[in-house]
Amino acid sequence: MSMLKEAFAAGKFGVTAEMAPPKGYDFSEQLEAAKLLNGKVHGVNVTDMQSASLKASSLGLCVALKNAGVEPILQMTGRDRNRMAIMGDILSAAAFGIDTMLALTGDHPVVGDCPESKPVYDLDSILKMLTKIEQTNCDCGGNEIAGGAPKFYKGASVTPVYDPIELQINKLRQKVENGAEYIQTQGIFDLETFKRFLDKVDAAGIKTHIMAGIIPLKAAGMARYMNENVPGIAAMAAALKEACANMDENTKKVTALRDKLIDGIAKIPHCALNGARSPRLPGNVNFCFEGIEGESLLLLLD
Numbered sequence: 001m002s003m004l005k006e007a008f009a010a011g012k013f014g015v016t017a018e019m020a021p022p023k024g025y026d027f028s029e030q031l032e033a034a035k036l037l038n039g040k041v042h043g044v045n046v047t048d049m050q051s052a053s054l055k056a057s058s059l060g061l062c063v064a065l066k067n068a069g070v071e072p073i074l075q076m077t078g079r080d081r082n083r084m085a086i087m088g089d090i091l092s093a094a095a096f097g098i099d100t101m102l103a104l105t106g107d108h109p110v111v112g113d114c115p116e117s118k119p120v121y122d123l124d125s126i127l128k129m130l131t132k133i134e135q136t137n138c139d140c141g142g143n144e145i146a147g148g149a150p151k152f153y154k155g156a157s158v159t160p161v162y163d164p165i166e167l168q169i170n171k172l173r174q175k176v177e178n179g180a181e182y183i184q185t186q187g188i189f190d191l192e193t194f195k196r197f198l199d200k201v202d203a204a205g206i207k208t209h210i211m212a213g214i215i216p217l218k219a220a221g222m223a224r225y226m227n228e229n230v231p232g233i234a235a236m237a238a239a240l241k242e243a244c245a246n247m248d249e250n251t252k253k254v255t256a257l258r259d260k261l262i263d264g265i266a267k268i269p270h271c272a273l274n275g276a277r278s279p280r281l282p283g284n285v286n287f288c289f290e291g292i293e294g295e296s297l298l299l300l301l302d
Helices: 003-009 028-037 058-067 083-095 126-136 165-177 191-203 220-229 236-244 247-265 294-301
Strands: 017-019 044-046 072-077 100-104 153-158 182-187 209-213 271-273 287-289
Touching (some): 003 100, 017 028, 044 058, 058 083, 072 083, 153 165, 165 182, 165 191, 247 271
Parallel strands (some): 044 072, 153 182
16 A cells, blocks of 8 residues: 555655656666665655656656665656556556556656657546546556556645636646545745645635645755746745845854854863864864764764
């Protein structure tokens, strides 16, 4: 049974992490990262050529994760496949024990790195086809599936920051009616707008599990890039403005606190500051103490 489905059924807060396949065929970096996530999330959501940029397939990395003991969530877009190809990938995923998926339209190829690719978009709704297949045990041509149709825990996406928002509410209703059992939003950077969206979902009487998309911003440049290049991401400008507000003043405060901490710890016998005191990042302090191993200390703190 899907770990995410089990979590929601138990009334838990569902947590997933997103992972992109490589632009190549070596999954070693992704599998190493997955070890850190194992046991901490209810699934690893593997992207399907996000932003229409060519990568290894979602299915390929999902199989590798499953074999490594990590719960994968298969992303499936209608951009690159007709209904036969979608059904073939779904059957193959089921053969490897993959039972959770996220259906997406997929960004148009013109925004990606292979802009001359021709989009398919054979289906208006992948979810609707999969739900019908599960109900009838027949493929997209009405032919019986050997052993019966696989059952997936099916999800979809929604964009809470949209004008007019009523269009997204209507799309959400259709996705739930077509079989979506959980919803993953685009990245949320404006909590008030997200709250208003949830209020409208409640007012519309739509019952489903909604997972808020969280994208950690590593730097201002990342925020600018996503704001300008990633479809469906909104409110980045507000996030960037807040992140950069009073940066110089805050840096001075953190630097002063860092120096005060260094001066205090330096008075302890048999300790040494690692690295030069200057230049040093504002929030960085690292000491070593004679006769104490850092690893042992961390284990004892556990």
